[in-house]
Amino acid sequence: MPSPGLPPPAAALLADVGALRRSSRGGIASGSASARALHGLAVAAGYAGDTFVASAFTKLYSTLSRGDDARRVFDAVPSPDTVLWNTLLAALSGSEAMEMFVRMVRAGSAQPDSTTLSSVLPAAAEVADVTMGRCVRAFGEKCGLAQDEHVVTALISLYAKCGDMECARHLFDRMVAPDLVAYNALISGYSVNGMVGSSVELFKDLVTLGLRPTSSTLVALIPVHSPFGHEQLTRCLHAYVVKAGFDANAPVSTSLTTLYCRLNDMDSARKAFDAMPEKTMESWNAMISGYAQNGLTEKAVALFQKMQALNVPPNPLTISSALSACAQLGALSLGKWVHKIISKENLELNVYVMTALIDMYVKCGSIAEARRIFDRMDNKNVVSWNVMISGYGLHGQGAEALKLYKDMLDANLLPTSSTFLSVLYACSHGGLVEEGRTAFRSMTSDYGFTPGIEHCTCMVDLLGRAGRLKEAYELISEFPKNAIGPGVWGALLAACMVHKDAELAKLASQKLFELEPENTGYYVLLSNLYTSKKQYSEAAGVRQEAKSKKLVKTPGCTLIELGDKPHVFMAGDRAHPQSDAINSYLEKLTTKMIEAGYRPDTEAALYDVEEEEKEHMVKVHSEKLAIAFGLLNTEPGTEIRIIKNLRVCLDCHNATKIISKVTQRLIVVRDASRFHHFRDGICSCGDYW
DNA sequence: AGGAGTGAGT
Structure with missing residues (x-):
């Protein structure tokens, strides 16, 4: 503690800041309040302009997910050096970090180094801005920083996030000796892009090379939205987890919790979580978001309530997960309660939190409230826009969605493939056929996206609802191969159902029965179509077939x-x-x-x-x-x-x-x-x- | 004495 009247030596302050940061990492400390107290002390002692002190506080606020406070610390320093810039970049969310990077380069007073680039690249990845990523890469090449291992790994991750696995692989192959983090980045890329075979191959390479996979590696093997059919992989991983006997420290337990969540084995996840004597912030978040992502929304909410009861302060991710659970439940009153906690915890400037809040209000039916919050945000990113646009779609306000999309382009934001999904969805639900066609074309020709399964399904839905069945059918043949699956055929079948086209319906169902013999919905659709056309024996035949497969319907x-x-x-x-x-x-x-x-x-x-x-x-x-x-x-x-x-x-x-x-x-x-x-x-x- | 790459949100 400083002696009264004398400014504390900077070294003592730095040690205090470091200690506070380490204790805050676990999320148990009261966090922000202590940080602000200490910061006040430092400012009073005249250290506000000191780059060393400032970067320590920037880092501390970063750990506490307080990008706004980090920014204030930074702003008080007259001539920030490279390290301080880097610390700030790491503390900010995607679009804010990219903006600051541009400002750093323009200012020209502090030279960016490889750490700068590895701090800003994840920001570009976060908002899937591959163009910004390319700019950073070109900048790195100009300055001779592009070969740095951290930079290359961040680039791999960026390309993977943007769906360009060829580019990611190319970078990886050119690395002299890719380490575990590089492997993890590429494995994760293959997983999220649905290339399970490649991710398993790479995992084998890693083991052959004698690198020891960590629990994070295993987590990377299973994508967040695991598309069922991974039973074999799942079994292998289970066996591996049991055999590997990871040391039970907190990060490992958290990764295991996450892994089990992704394997949809929530009981094992909870066991790993409960076995931790001292829960960390990360472990609470892994468990709560795991519940939310597996649709166990009540459990997600219950655990969040328990956390509140234990006075563990939530961080932005905790809040986002809780809100996601409320959104799925449609539980407006619960969502409003979380909104109050956001105010109490002072998280209204956090872009993740506010985006999740908008999504909650949208999905709980309050589109007007969602829009009010959206309009008041001054740090909106592309995800916030996407959420709001798809919100209008969900509420059938197609014109409003298109208007917002236009506003987004006017604000010089780069649309992502999710933006187009939101726009197409809104067109489809609002009956805006031509607008939808235009957006679909623009997506490929102006922005170079390959349409995914969901985009294609939306297009079929759009044309199909409008009764343009033949056009829809023809469009399917133009889709990329991997997008043609149950989704598009199901949309076509549903459209045939509405417009009573038994012939095309039969064709679509044939495809569907082959692709998904267990799915009951298609049998019901086809049977209903035959019934409506008074083709009762055909209807009975389909129903009989469904019955023989013991298919059960979901009760309403x-x-x-x-x-x-x-x-x-x-x-x-x-x-x-x-x-x-x-x-x-x-x-x-x-x-x-x-x-x-x-x-x-x-x-x-x-x-x-x-x-x-x-x-x-x-x-x-x-x-x-x-x-x-x-x-x-x-x-x-x-x-x-x-x-x-x-x-x-x-x-x-x-x-x-x-x-x-x-x-x-x-x-x-x-x-x-x-x-x-x-x-x-x-x-x-x-x-x- | 202060900084970085995997892993969160549609």
Whole structure:
């Protein structure tokens, strides 16, 4: 501690900062408050302009994920040196770091070195800006820094993130002696690009060479969104984990937790997590995001609540994961609670947090609130824009999505392939055929992206919904080979279903039965199509085939929140305590609805896209129960928000329109694929879903 | 006495 009246020696300060940073790394320390106290001390002692002191604090704030504070420390230094610039670059998020790098080069007072480049390249990778990456690389070549091992590894990672595995591999092959980190980067690249064979090959090379894989290597082998069929790899990895007997330090336990999460083995993940006597920030995050990514949203929320109860301060990643869980659940009240925590923890300037918050409001039905937050952010990055654009798509506001896309280009942001996915999705859900075609063309010819599975599926969906089945079918043959799979054929089949083209439907189903014999949805679709065309024996044949494969349908259910308590209804549900009241209210309501022009459409259940069992025809669909429950238990004029796990059927869609009219309520329905805003007898989707 | 490459968010 400094003696009163005398400034503490810089060395003592630096030691204190270092100690605080090390204790904060575990996330258990109260973090920001102590850092600010110490920083205040340093400023009072006249060290604000000292590059050594400043970079220590910059690093400390960086560890605490406080890019804004790091920036303030930096700004107080009149002539920052290379190390201070580098520390700042590492503390900032993607787009901010790239901006600062440009400023550093322009300022010209401190010469960038290899550390500078290895700090800024991950920032370019973060926002998938391969152009910026190329600029940095060219700059590195000019200055003779491009051969540095760290720089090359960062470049490999960048190219991999942007989907250019050839380039990544080329760089790797030219390395004299690639180390474990370089291997991990390339392995991870192959995994996330779905090239499992190559990643396993590389893993073998690594072992043959005598390098010892770490748990991070194993994590890199399994992509975040593991596309099922990896059973063999999964088994091998399990065996390897057991045999390898990693030393049980905190980073290893965290990696193991992550690995198990990616293998969808959440019990083992939890065991690895529980076995840690001292949880670190990283381990909490691995477990919470693992739950969220595996769809175990309640568990993700519960663990986050436990963390809160233990007074462990969350970091941006924790919050993002919690918000992702709320978004999946559609749990607005929970999401608002997390929003309060964001304010309490002072994380409103964090771009990850705010982007996740926007996504939460979008997926919980509050598109207006999402937009308000979006407009107030002054550090938006490409992901924030993508989220907002796809939000409009989800809510059927295609024109608004396109407008935002244009604003994004005007703001000189480079669209990513996800941007195009959001735009195409919005066009598809808004019926904007020509705009969608234009975007698809622009994506390949102006921006050089190869369309992926999802882009292609969207295009088929777009054309198919508009009834241009033949065009859709022809377009498929122009898609890249690896994009033609269950996705595009499924979209085509769904379109055939809507426009009753049995011939093309048969063709599409044939492909689908070959590709995914276990998927029930296609059988249902085809059978429904035959039924609607009164080809009953064909319909029966398909159903028989499905039955012989013992295919089970997902039962439909709907969630509604009252206050902050969730209520879940199944079709024909009588389990709810208010069941009697709900049903008699529904009867009364139906009378009023019929007076207003509603015709119950029992046929509709047959056209039902994929949904409830035929027997459910006679039952009341779950969304009607939830809406009735909501109407019964809220004040007149209050809006009703419900979430359904399947797509809404035609009859329920009609019914909800009329209900919104006769009760004068706004009813917001989130179904399996989009949002419907029902108001005064009209739905925002324009009956196009 | 202070800095970097894998691994988080659509």
